Amino acid sequence: MKILCVAEKPSISKAVSHILSGGKTKVRNSRNKYVKNYDFKFDFPGVGLCDVTMTSVMGHITNIDFPTQFSWGRCNPGRLFDAPTIDNVSNKEVYENISNEARRCNRLMIWTDCDREGEFIGHEIFSAAVKGNPSLRVEDIWRSQFSHLERSHILQAARNPIRLDMNSVHAVRCRMEIDLRVGASFTRFLTDLYRRTQVFPLEKGGFISYGTCQFPTLGFVVDRYNRVKRFIPEKFWYISITVKKDNKTETFHWTKNHVFDRLYLALIYQNCLKNDNAEVVQLIERPTSKYRPLPLTTVELQKNCSMYFKMSAKRALDAAEKLYNKGFLSYPRTETDRFPPTMDLKAVIQKQTQNSTWGQYASELLNGKFRSPRAGSHDDKAHPPIHPVNFVKLEMLDNADEKKVYELVVRRFLACCSEDAKGKETKISLRWGAEEFTNSAIVVLERNFLDVYPYMTWKSTTPLPPLLKGETIKVASSVMKEGKTSPPQHMTESELIALMDANGIGTDATIAEHIDKIISRGYVVKVRKNKNDFIIPSELGMGLIEGFNDLEFDNLSLSKPFLRKRLENCLQEIVSGTKVKEQVVQEIIFLYKQAFGLSAQNSTKLIAACRRIMDANSST
DNA sequence: GCAAGGTC
Structure with missing residues (x-):
C-alpha cells in the first residue's frame, strides 16, 4: 500500500514526516524550491506498514476567473454577476508535483490546516491528484485532524483520519465566487466611470478597485474622519472639592461627572455651599489585580x-x-x-x-x-x-x-505564564450636601508579570488622606468649573485592525494586506501627528465612500461592513449544513446586483460626491 | 489591469 500525504505548507510536511518516520526520511526535490517530497514508512492501523510520500502545497494551487470573452472591456461589467466562471491552475509546479506523486499511490491523506480554507485546499489537492491517478475517489480521502505539531498529537491524527468536510469546501467556493463577481464588476464599473468623467486624475494604467473587504475598511477610516471633522465641542460644568487632613490636600471628583446646564449646576452648588463640612460615607479597601495578558494572536x-x-x-x-x-x-x-x-x-x-x-x-x-x-x-x-x-x-x-x-x-x-500583578485599592466617598464626591488610590504590592512585560504599566498613586468612615471634615475649597467635550481622535492602525477583526472584515492573515491595499490604491494616507501615526482618507477615498453613502441603499450599503458580515454568517450556515452554496450565492449576489444597479443608475451622484469633496478641499 | 484567500 502506498499513501500520499499532503500538507498546506512546506514546514508542516517537514515536521509531520519527521514525526511519523521517527526521523528516517528520504528527501527528494520537486520543481519548486520550497516543496520537498519525503519518503518513509508508517504503520497505519488496519492497513499495515505503508510506503508513504509526504509533500505539501503552498496555500491555494487553483484560482477562479472568468472566461476570456468576459475579460476587461469585452463585456458590460454588470454581466459578471451571472457570467460563467472557470478554474485555473495558479501554481503549476506545485500542482503537477501532486499529480506526479499521486500516480503511484493508492490513497490520499490530507494534512492541510483544520480550517475552512484548509478544507478547500484539501479539495484542490484532490483534483490535482486525480489528474495523475483517476482511480482516486473523494470518498476515499483520509483527512487528518491536528491543531499543533506535538508528537503524540500528530501520531494520533495519523491513526484516526476522518473525511474531507465538503460543506466547508462549498463554503469557500461560495466566498471565492462572490468576491470575484462583486470585485470585478464594481472595479470595472468604477474605473470606467472615473475615466469617462475625468473627475479624478487617474494615473496611466491606474484603476479604482472595489472589494468586499477593502471598501468596508475604507469606510471605517472615512467614518472616523468625518466624526472628527464634524465634531462640535459642547460646554459642560462640574463641581470639584478639596479636603485637607494631616497636611495632605486631596481633590475629590463629583460622582455625577458633569452636567450641560450651567444654571442647574449653580443651583446644586448653592445648596452644597450651605454646608461647611463633608462626611465620609464610604471607605473601601479591597485587593485588586491587573491581569496578565492573554496568549498572543x-x-x-x-x-x-x-x-x-x-x-x-x-x-x-x-x-x-x-x-x-x-x-x-x-x-x-x-x-x-x-x-x-x-x-x-x-x-x-x-x-x-x-x-x-x-x-x-x-x-x-x-x-x-x-x-x-x-x-x-x-x-x-x-x-x-x-x-x-x-x-x-x-x-x-x-x-x-x-x-x-x-x-x-x-x-x-x-x-x-506568570502571576497577575497584585495591589490594594482604596476608595473614599464624601457627601457634601446632597452630592457625592469620590477619589481612589492604588498601591501596587506585587508586580509579578509586569517585571517581564514593560509594555504595560501599573503604578501606585499618591495615597489618600487618612480619613475614617463616618468622619466629618471641612471642605477646604470648592469650585464650579467649566469644561468642554473633546473630539475623537483620528483612526490609528491598531484601532482599525480591532474594528476589522470585530466586524469580520478579512482574516488574521489578510487584515494587514487590506490596509496596505487601500494605502497603495491612494484611498488613504498615513500621517504622523504628535509622534503618533494616524490613517486618514484621501480626497479619492472620501469621494468614493461619500458617493456610495449618498445612494439610498436599503440597509446594504457598499461602504459598510454589514453585507460582508452577512456573507460570513451565510458561509457559517453552509458549513453547519443549514444552507446550500447555490442558495447563498443567489441570495448575496442578488443584494450586490441590486446595489450595482442603483450605483449605475445614479452614477452622476457618485461623481458629484467626489467633485464636492475636491471643491471643498481646494477652497480651503 | 479587477477580489480575497492561502503561502514564500
Missing part, C-alpha cells in the same frame, strides 16, 4: 506592534513570518488565544533561561512562580497562540523589526 500582535513600536501591521507580520521560517517562533497566523492543555509550556520557558535580560525571570518561573496561562475564548482549531519555539540572541537577528517582534513574543509568553 496575530491580530493582537499587530495591534501591539503598531501601538508600542509604531510598526505597521504588514511589517509586524512580515517580521513574525521570517522568525517563523528560521524556527524561532511558532506559526504567526493564528486566532487562538488559549494554549492546548497538552503543550509543554515549561520546556518553552526553559529555553529562555539563557537570555541575559529575561533569563533570570524565566528561571524563577521554573522554580515555583509558574502559573497556567489564562485561556481566551478563541480557538481556530489549527494553530496554537504565537510563542517562541527556540532561543536566539537578539543580536543574531537580521533587523530591528525582527528583534522587537521576537522580544515582544518572548516577553508576552513569559508574562502569560
Whole structure:
C-alpha cells in the first residue's frame, strides 16, 4: 500500500514526516524550491506498514476567473454577476508535483490546516491528484485532524483520519465566487466611470478597485474622519472639592461627572455651599489585580506592534513570518488565544533561561512562580497562540523589526505564564450636601508579570488622606468649573485592525494586506501627528465612500461592513449544513446586483460626491 | 489591469 500525504505548507510536511518516520526520511526535490517530497514508512492501523510520500502545497494551487470573452472591456461589467466562471491552475509546479506523486499511490491523506480554507485546499489537492491517478475517489480521502505539531498529537491524527468536510469546501467556493463577481464588476464599473468623467486624475494604467473587504475598511477610516471633522465641542460644568487632613490636600471628583446646564449646576452648588463640612460615607479597601495578558494572536500582535513600536501591521507580520521560517517562533497566523492543555509550556520557558535580560525571570518561573496561562475564548482549531519555539540572541537577528517582534513574543509568553500583578485599592466617598464626591488610590504590592512585560504599566498613586468612615471634615475649597467635550481622535492602525477583526472584515492573515491595499490604491494616507501615526482618507477615498453613502441603499450599503458580515454568517450556515452554496450565492449576489444597479443608475451622484469633496478641499 | 484567500 502506498499513501500520499499532503500538507498546506512546506514546514508542516517537514515536521509531520519527521514525526511519523521517527526521523528516517528520504528527501527528494520537486520543481519548486520550497516543496520537498519525503519518503518513509508508517504503520497505519488496519492497513499495515505503508510506503508513504509526504509533500505539501503552498496555500491555494487553483484560482477562479472568468472566461476570456468576459475579460476587461469585452463585456458590460454588470454581466459578471451571472457570467460563467472557470478554474485555473495558479501554481503549476506545485500542482503537477501532486499529480506526479499521486500516480503511484493508492490513497490520499490530507494534512492541510483544520480550517475552512484548509478544507478547500484539501479539495484542490484532490483534483490535482486525480489528474495523475483517476482511480482516486473523494470518498476515499483520509483527512487528518491536528491543531499543533506535538508528537503524540500528530501520531494520533495519523491513526484516526476522518473525511474531507465538503460543506466547508462549498463554503469557500461560495466566498471565492462572490468576491470575484462583486470585485470585478464594481472595479470595472468604477474605473470606467472615473475615466469617462475625468473627475479624478487617474494615473496611466491606474484603476479604482472595489472589494468586499477593502471598501468596508475604507469606510471605517472615512467614518472616523468625518466624526472628527464634524465634531462640535459642547460646554459642560462640574463641581470639584478639596479636603485637607494631616497636611495632605486631596481633590475629590463629583460622582455625577458633569452636567450641560450651567444654571442647574449653580443651583446644586448653592445648596452644597450651605454646608461647611463633608462626611465620609464610604471607605473601601479591597485587593485588586491587573491581569496578565492573554496568549498572543496575530491580530493582537499587530495591534501591539503598531501601538508600542509604531510598526505597521504588514511589517509586524512580515517580521513574525521570517522568525517563523528560521524556527524561532511558532506559526504567526493564528486566532487562538488559549494554549492546548497538552503543550509543554515549561520546556518553552526553559529555553529562555539563557537570555541575559529575561533569563533570570524565566528561571524563577521554573522554580515555583509558574502559573497556567489564562485561556481566551478563541480557538481556530489549527494553530496554537504565537510563542517562541527556540532561543536566539537578539543580536543574531537580521533587523530591528525582527528583534522587537521576537522580544515582544518572548516577553508576552513569559508574562502569560506568570502571576497577575497584585495591589490594594482604596476608595473614599464624601457627601457634601446632597452630592457625592469620590477619589481612589492604588498601591501596587506585587508586580509579578509586569517585571517581564514593560509594555504595560501599573503604578501606585499618591495615597489618600487618612480619613475614617463616618468622619466629618471641612471642605477646604470648592469650585464650579467649566469644561468642554473633546473630539475623537483620528483612526490609528491598531484601532482599525480591532474594528476589522470585530466586524469580520478579512482574516488574521489578510487584515494587514487590506490596509496596505487601500494605502497603495491612494484611498488613504498615513500621517504622523504628535509622534503618533494616524490613517486618514484621501480626497479619492472620501469621494468614493461619500458617493456610495449618498445612494439610498436599503440597509446594504457598499461602504459598510454589514453585507460582508452577512456573507460570513451565510458561509457559517453552509458549513453547519443549514444552507446550500447555490442558495447563498443567489441570495448575496442578488443584494450586490441590486446595489450595482442603483450605483449605475445614479452614477452622476457618485461623481458629484467626489467633485464636492475636491471643491471643498481646494477652497480651503 | 479587477477580489480575497492561502503561502514564500
